[in-house]
Amino acid sequence: MTNRELDQLQQVHELVYESCLRLNAEDWKGYLDLCDPDSFRYRIVNYSPEIRREQCWMDRDFKGLKALFDLLPKHNSDHSPLTRHATVYKVTFDESAGEASAITLLSIYRTQLDGVNSHFESGQTSLFAVGKYEDRIRLGNGTGPARLLGRTVRLDTRQLDIGSHYPF
């Protein structure tokens, strides 16, 4: 690997992992700072063998995602934090476009707080969902750092308990 390739790979790893750390910290603004405001598209999808179709459970552009984050304090959510554990498995580069695609395997754990009887259950951690991120990334160059252009969360898990107000 050339130094340039190593640098690009590191940019992708850092961006993906940083995005998880910020989401885990519920630092929604910090997460959006990692996304390209003009082209970011966030989707959560899965394949349902029940209806034998690909289905989409969330589809938002940058503005839509920001609106969702801004409204979180107005919702009566389950406040159990979600913890994303991610491993970047595969990165491919499109040199001419200055972009990369990354596949990241993802497990999401939930640590109970107030979603159920908190006296008995707060503090318990369980596996909440598994899937992967399919990210499209603009690589950093002289004009700016690497940014997320698009993220598709492809879920294997199709039963999400009561669901979540927090995107994965």
Place this chain on the structure above:
Amino acid sequence: MSNAVMERTPAGEHKQRHTRNLAEWSRRPQLPDTHYVDTRVYTDPIIFREEIEKIFNRVWLPVCHESELPNPYDYRTASVAGFKPIVVVRGPDNKIRTFLNICPHRGNIIVRSPAGTLTKAEPSGNPKHMTCMFHGWQWDAFGRCAEIPREEQGYQGRVCKADVGLREIRTEVAHGGFVWVNLDDNCEPLADYIAGAFDFMSQELDTEPLEIFHYQKSVIRTNYKLWHETSREFYHDYMHYHNRATGMLQKGYFDRKYTVFPNGHAATGLTTIVYEAYEGNKDRVLTFPGMPKNGWKQVNIFPACTYSLRASCLRVSIMTPISERETLIEIRGLGLKRDTPQEREERIIDHDTIWGPFGRNLHEDLLAVQNQSIAMREGSGSKYLIMAREENSTIHDEIGLRSYFAEWTRRMGRMASDPTRLLED
């Protein structure tokens, strides 16, 4: 009591406001017995078993949509009324039939996948047949036994194919193309059971074919009635920011009327939502045949199904009770079969914004009903739920809840306000 204060009620009386000791807390509400419910109806396992027997084994229940099995030999498995496994099959004649998915030989589940086609052969069975993997008995798409390996050698005519057809279950396809079943062979036709509750939505549902685009399910730790009740009262709009910011501020919100139908069904009349009031929402342009833009109608079918037709999508929520404290909740989103890809995408986004697993309202509704179940668990100290709002059958009137329990009481032969009291008493 030391911590009492005086309160003037709207009727002008002076009453003492104070906390209650155990005897006071346990006292029946000073309300007609139709206007409150004893929490044991949600927690008692004996009552739960009786509900399966007296209600779920006898009423029409929707199980899936026809677009989940679009072609001959397509199938869909499910379970109804607790754990009764069923398989819904579209025959070569295009007719949809339902069978108990239990092998009459030694009780195995026959068809295992959630959905698929019988046109493909099983490892041990022929195509176009349902094969029990255990000993290879097979049935055709009409539920007739087609194969018993070494039938003659083993049974010498004592058991033969003619004796071991599948148990067929009464099935009708109606109300937007849903497949409805009834476990009671002697039940009334579906139309009699529905008793006109879908009439005000029939143009939207039945002018042209619908198609499923969203399927989601969860086993929620709650009693099935609690989930259904959230669809039957709008007083909880206070929980949803979305509803506080859109519907509740609109002119006419408090005029929206409930209609109560025979057999425990209840409908909420048309309203229109100004979605622009909600930041981050695009205006909805798509609709259903005959439905005004941004319209919203809802019908609740006793005992465990809700159709909500809101703007561009139809949501159908179906509950399968598992135990007194566990319920499988299935949510389907549907559009028109002829949608262009772009129209479909719009409907999906509209649907997910409110009702997807990451939507605004669903999560709040499920959180509330799960927490209710925790609070009123047997022995928790919970006693009664009050369902006494009377507002001339308008939106915050709890007539939808009362009509539900009137039917529940009729079928169970027990008072919901005191389930130890039988109706004959």
